[in-house]
Amino acid sequence: MTFIARRILGLVPILVLTWTAVFIVFELIPGDPVNLMLAGVPASEEVIANERARLGLDRPPLERYFTFLARAATGDLGESFRTRQPVTKMILDQLGPTLQLAAAGLVVGLTVGLFLGVLAGLRPGSWLDTTCTFTALAGSSLPSFWTGMLLIYVFGSMLGWVPIVGSGFDALILPAIVTGLFIAGDFARLVRTSIIDASRQDYIRTARAKGLSPVKIVGKHALRNALIPPVTMLGIQLSNLIGGAVVTENVFARPGLGTLLVDAVLNKDLPLVQALVVYTTAAYLVINLIIDILYGLIDPRIRHSRRVPT
Amino acid sequence: MTGAVTISAPVAQGRRSARETFQLLLRKPIAAVAVAVLAILIAFALFAPWIAPFDPSRADVGPRLSPPGATHLLGTDLHGRDVFSRVVWGARYSLPVGVATLLLGLVAGGTLGVILGYIGGRLDAIGARVVDVLLGFPAIVMAIMVVSVTGVGLVNVVIAVAIADLPKFARVIRGATLVARENLYVESALAMGAHPVRVMALHVLPAIMPTVILLGTLNLGSAILSTATLSFLGLGTQPPAPEWGTMLNDGRDYIRYAPWMMIAPGLALFLAIISVNLIGDRLNEIMDPRTQGRA
Numbered sequence: 001m002t003f004i005a006r007r008i009l010g011l012v013p014i015l016v017l018t019w020t021a022v023f024i025v026f027e028l029i030p031g032d033p034v035n036l037m038l039a040g041v042p043a044s045e046e047v048i049a050n051e052r053a054r055l056g057l058d059r060p061p062l063e064r065y066f067t068f069l070a071r072a073a074t075g076d077l078g079e080s081f082r083t084r085q086p087v088t089k090m091i092l093d094q095l096g097p098t099l100q101l102a103a104a105g106l107v108v109g110l111t112v113g114l115f116l117g118v119l120a121g122l123r124p125g126s127w128l129d130t131t132c133t134f135t136a137l138a139g140s141s142l143p144s145f146w147t148g149m150l151l152i153y154v155f156g157s158m159l160g161w162v163p164i165v166g167s168g169f170d171a172l173i174l175p176a177i178v179t180g181l182f183i184a185g186d187f188a189r190l191v192r193t194s195i196i197d198a199s200r201q202d203y204i205r206t207a208r209a210k211g212l213s214p215v216k217i218v219g220k221h222a223l224r225n226a227l228i229p230p231v232t233m234l235g236i237q238l239s240n241l242i243g244g245a246v247v248t249e250n251v252f253a254r255p256g257l258g259t260l261l262v263d264a265v266l267n268k269d270l271p272l273v274q275a276l277v278v279y280t281t282a283a284y285l286v287i288n289l290i291i292d293i294l295y296g297l298i299d300p301r302i303r304h305s306r307r308v309p310t
Numbered sequence: 311m312t313g314a315v316t317i318s319a320p321v322a323q324g325r326r327s328a329r330e331t332f333q334l335l336l337r338k339p340i341a342a343v344a345v346a347v348l349a350i351l352i353a354f355a356l357f358a359p360w361i362a363p364f365d366p367s368r369a370d371v372g373p374r375l376s377p378p379g380a381t382h383l384l385g386t387d388l389h390g391r392d393v394f395s396r397v398v399w400g401a402r403y404s405l406p407v408g409v410a411t412l413l414l415g416l417v418a419g420g421t422l423g424v425i426l427g428y429i430g431g432r433l434d435a436i437g438a439r440v441v442d443v444l445l446g447f448p449a450i451v452m453a454i455m456v457v458s459v460t461g462v463g464l465v466n467v468v469i470a471v472a473i474a475d476l477p478k479f480a481r482v483i484r485g486a487t488l489v490a491r492e493n494l495y496v497e498s499a500l501a502m503g504a505h506p507v508r509v510m511a512l513h514v515l516p517a518i519m520p521t522v523i524l525l526g527t528l529n530l531g532s533a534i535l536s537t538a539t540l541s542f543l544g545l546g547t548q549p550p551a552p553e554w555g556t557m558l559n560d561g562r563d564y565i566r567y568a569p570w571m572m573i574a575p576g577l578a579l580f581l582a583i584i585s586v587n588l589i590g591d592r593l594n595e596i597m598d599p600r601t602q603g604r605a
Contacts, residue, residue, distance in 0.1 A: 014443060029459055134340065137591065141584035143535055145542050146558060146576030149565055153573075157566045243448035250543055251562070261451070262543050265458040273458045284447055 004293055011289055018281045023068050026274050033057065033270055037081045077275040082267055087275035090260065098256035101179055101245045104172055108180025109187055117191025122218060124196050133192065140185030144244055148178045148251035175252045182244030183237050190230040198226035238287065334596045341592040344585035351582050354401035362395035366552040375568045385570040387560060393570060396552035397578050403553035405582065407468060408534030414472035416526055419479025427487025428510055438484065444477040450539060457545045467546035471536045475529065482525055483518060490517035524597055527590035531583040538579055554579040
């Protein structure tokens with residue numbers, strides 16, 4: 001338990017540090033937020049002064065800094081310049097679609113990646129390996145927005161098999177494939193290396209000596225052990241997945257955090273961008289913490305070492 | 311971590327000359343094809359005015375949205391601009407922008423990595439932890455966030471993607487520096503009273519150079535992709551410019567009526583990225599000491 005408590009406590013300074021950086025960076029953005037908010041609409045001095053007072057912009061920087069930290073911690077980061085809605089609510093509203101897309105993408109990515117990786121790792125150097133490795137590399141070289149458009153053209157426009165827009169399950173298929181391909185290539189390479197490493201182990205030699213069939217050797221012995229390193233890499237893949245979802249949402253004009261972020265940046269909606277930065281970093285840190293703790297539970301060596309091995 | 315981790319220098323005995331490396335590179339057919347494709351794209355970028363049959367930004371050089379044909383090899387777009395000419399000129403944007411992004415990220419991240427790895431101690435412990443935290447953050451999201459501060463535009467995208475890639479480079483180069491620092495000649499230089507900056511520049515830097523080069527070739531593809539992605543999202547190069555990402559953004563509303571508007575620039579982008587990645591992979595194979603002699 002002390003291990004977990006220590007890790008959770010360790011999160012606090014990192015969060016404060018990150019949010020401090022966010023505060024400083026947003027302070028440095030040229031231009032008065034009220035002017036940005038008015039977006040060229042003429043307003044009297046009095047209105048501007050009132051608005052500044054309402055947003056707390058007339059307070060000294062240090063006071064604003066502590067107010068910001070307190071509000072970030074309590075989930076109240078003001079309202080959007082554009083919609084006048086609380087930004088926290090806007091973000092929570094868009095969380096669902098993005099998580100749905102990321103989860104579907106993860107399923108596609110793991111399936112494709114596992115398939116290619118195992119095929120390639122079975123006989124390193126064979127034509128099958130070359131083909132699968134090349135496919136994986138091609139997959140990670142594909143610009144996902146282009147793949148998205150090609151799929152829309154072929155399956156949506158030409159064949160008309162799936163709807164291009166909508167919120168149903170069938171409208172999720174193409175976006176899930178695009179998001180999945182974003183991580184499938186990397187995952188396939190990891191699985192391949194891992195399978196090759198595992199098949200050099202003694203217990204595989206033993207299994208072979210016992211005369212087990214190659215399929216059984218891979219399925220029962222190699223795969224199970226080979227999967228440990230790729231699975232521990234899921235934390236990193238998760239960030240790729242979110243990155244992929246951001247682009248995919250844009251291509252398929254789906255609602256979600258990615259669309260929200262890009263729109264907020266294009267519209268210079270500073271409170272929304274700021275809140276998105278604050279909460280994505282927080283979410284990201286918490287997820288990593290959970291992964292760290294899980295490793296600690298699985299592997300006692302990590303729990304007892306002072307520093308997390310990298 | 312298991313105790314038996316052997317750390318070998320990136321380049322073992324006997325460095326190969328650039329020429330030998332290039333010959334080894336071409337020995338694998340797929341890598342040779344990649345070199346050829348990349349050479350064509352670079353030729354596009356260098357000789358665009360002579361290769362492109364039309365002015366890339368002049369409207370109505372042909373009928374609007376006309377399909378590929380004899381005069382317009384890859385068709386025309388919504389303004390009647392020649393798509394082939396725009397793809398050729400696009401190489402002038404997308405490739406140098408990718409290279410510039412990569413170099414900026416490598417120099418900034420590398421400097422940080424060398425300083426952390428060389429100084430070590432508490433600064434390094436904190437720095438390495440921060441880099442680790444940043445490393446897992448989605449790079450494209452980070453780049454978008456940086457653009458929200460710097461504003462939309464080509465130069466800003468280069469800076470944004472370089473910042474987003476910085477932790478990746480810092481981490482690897484820090485590792486290489488830790489190894490290089492252990493060399494006896496570094497110790498003797500210090501013993502002779504050399505200034506730390508001098509030691510870093512003259513002794514550590516040459517030792518980590520192979521790692522830096524490899525890191526660069528392995529990441530050029532992703533730099534090209536990230537900058538094009540931001541342009542596609544409307545945050546980078548702005549419309550009339552014939553950049554591949556921007557062209558794809560133009561084409562998204564015409565997928566049904568004029569698919570050639572997005573197929574051609576996307577293919578060019580894909581070919582650039584995959585050939586750079588294939589070359590990077592092959593170089594990795596050649597330079598990896600574990601495969602020395604086999605490559």
